[in-house]
Amino acid sequence: MKYVISILMDDKSGALARITELFTSRGYNVDSICSGEAENIGTHRLTLVTDGDDQRINHILKLLKNIVYIFEVTLLKPDESVSLELMLIKVKMNSENRAQIIQLANAYEASIIEMNGKSASFRVVGSASLLDGMTAVFREFKIIELSRTGEAAIHK
């Protein structure tokens, strides 16, 4: 099962290393990490997505809270939070598939960043599963480059 963990921490070096250390040393997967400045100056909020079961997650939450630089660790429940991710995707395009690609991109409310005779680059914001879906659909064409930020999440 997928879990979204929100971590509020001091903006000090070593904090992120301890978080990733905690996961790698136990062989747990990190699906995505997204981090940046938080509401108070000098603090960072990190949204981390992982999988596992309730028991493992509860243990991880306690271990995270034990890290000296972490103020707050919250497990975000889907119905109480909103999470979004940015994806940048560049696909190979020619005159034959141009209309189809643009139509599909519109369906995902993706906006065009750059387009020329050979390729098109889109920016799309949505849930991780929406972006997964779009990626799968666009694999029908040739994806030249793909980059995702990982989910950022807050309480509703």
Add this chain to the structure above:
Amino acid sequence: MEKKGTEIILQALKEEGVKYVFGYPGGCVIPLFDEFLNHPEIEMIRVRHEQAAAHAADGYARVSGRAAVVIATSGPGATNTITGIATAALDSIPMVIITGQVRRKVIGTNAFQEINVLGISRPVTKHNYLVKNIANLPRILKEAFYIAQTGRPGPVLIDIPVDIQTQTTDVNIPATIDIPGYVLPEKVSAEELHQVWDMIQHASRPVIYAGGGVNLTNAGAELLEFAEKCNIPVTTTLLGLGCIPEDHELALGMLGMHGQYTANIAMTRTDLVIVLGARFDDRVTGKVETFLAQSKIIHVDIDPSVINKIKEANIGIIGDVKDFLIGLNKLAGPLETELWVEEVKKTQKEHPLKNYDKEPMAENELRPEYIIGQFSKITKSDAVVVTDVGQHQMFVALYFKFKKARSHLSSGGLGTMGYSLPAAIGAAYWVKNRRVISISGDGGFQMNIQELATIRNYNLPIIIVVFNNGNLGMVKQWQDFFWNSRHSGTILDVNPDFVKVAEAYGIPGFRIGKKKEVPELIRKALKTKGPILLEFVLDKDAHVYPMIPPGDEIKNIIEGAGQ
């Protein structure tokens, strides 16, 4: 007033009440070592290997309850401390490690003796710092001691570039601590205590399972008061030994893989276990699925991540064991447990530890159990025993009848061979009026044998005991039991003459191979003012009993021959 980095470090040590520092010099700590010459009130104990410095600090911390300080240089000096730091981390021992680092300008260039000690030490420290700006040094020093000694104690490392050591600042050591992310557990609430007492009152076969947390919080007296008031038997972990006198009528001794028969069997018959400052180590539980399957669990620990980690607790209390017991003792009263205690005592009588004092032995047969028993008897258990890891460690846990907390030092979690000798050095700096006895096997003794020089150097009155059976006994025992006696790697064909080695270091040494010589030599050692080495030449094939095979259920306990 502007102060140098090294002056600030020494000032911080003084403010923290540090009297001894264990260290080894090197290029990137020359300024810091130099500063010690200006401060004779803090003694720099120069060991012979950085690993030993960490173990010595660990030993000092275990007997004193105070964070001790390690100083090592950059690169190999720092990496050598890692085993010692990990040993402390696994057993929740407070420690502050100061490592020198190359100057800031060359960090990250693979400069001479440069290593990323922050990265290497991260998994084995509670917290660590690289000082990049001297203005932060005073705060970091203050925080390091605080973090190391509060909550669940542990090692904290500070990596200080050599150019910061000689730089100056007018920033002072702060008077107060402000670490917003580091929150200590609140006091155990009255409601929680009532809930606990209610569950205890409904139990008919309760057992207390006491771990290292009881000793770390000096809660032995409170534990005894509680156990006696309610008439509840107490079993301890390896690190819990000494929290209740082993000769107390409610003491069941150690539980677990090599624990006492009754302690283990009680865990299969109990209906409520009160776990105090322990963490359900696999050497205690054996097969987790069946361990305490029939019993309720009350689990008290200062570290929230320990609760429900291995076994789900019916009541989990996050807090200081001593505070918890003080609160609980106000509620506690007599329980109707006479029948249960009687049943436990009966088991104890029917399945005692084999008494090697009375066992007929051949002239040249020397049983380790007997030797430990004699040490316990002759010292009246009034000694600090520092073990290494292996068979002798378990023999000590079973046959030395500890009566006081902080008298048994052993690497329980990491199981570090080579721990005993240097840890005894640290202990010797705190312990007065009692002897420090370091016990190692011939394998572990050779892992930090160079510390004989430190012991001679400072003339420390340590009784150094080597149990020489010519093999790595515990691993060999596993090979005997589970690997068809195929002794791959475990036979130490060539050992030095340990008595001559001791003499080469200027320490008197004696070799004992006969039972009748044992008491006399122990008495002689106790009368010796300085260090002395006793080598006991033992049977090569002795096994530790009882034993629960690894990962197995308690009911499959092997009691051993003749029991």
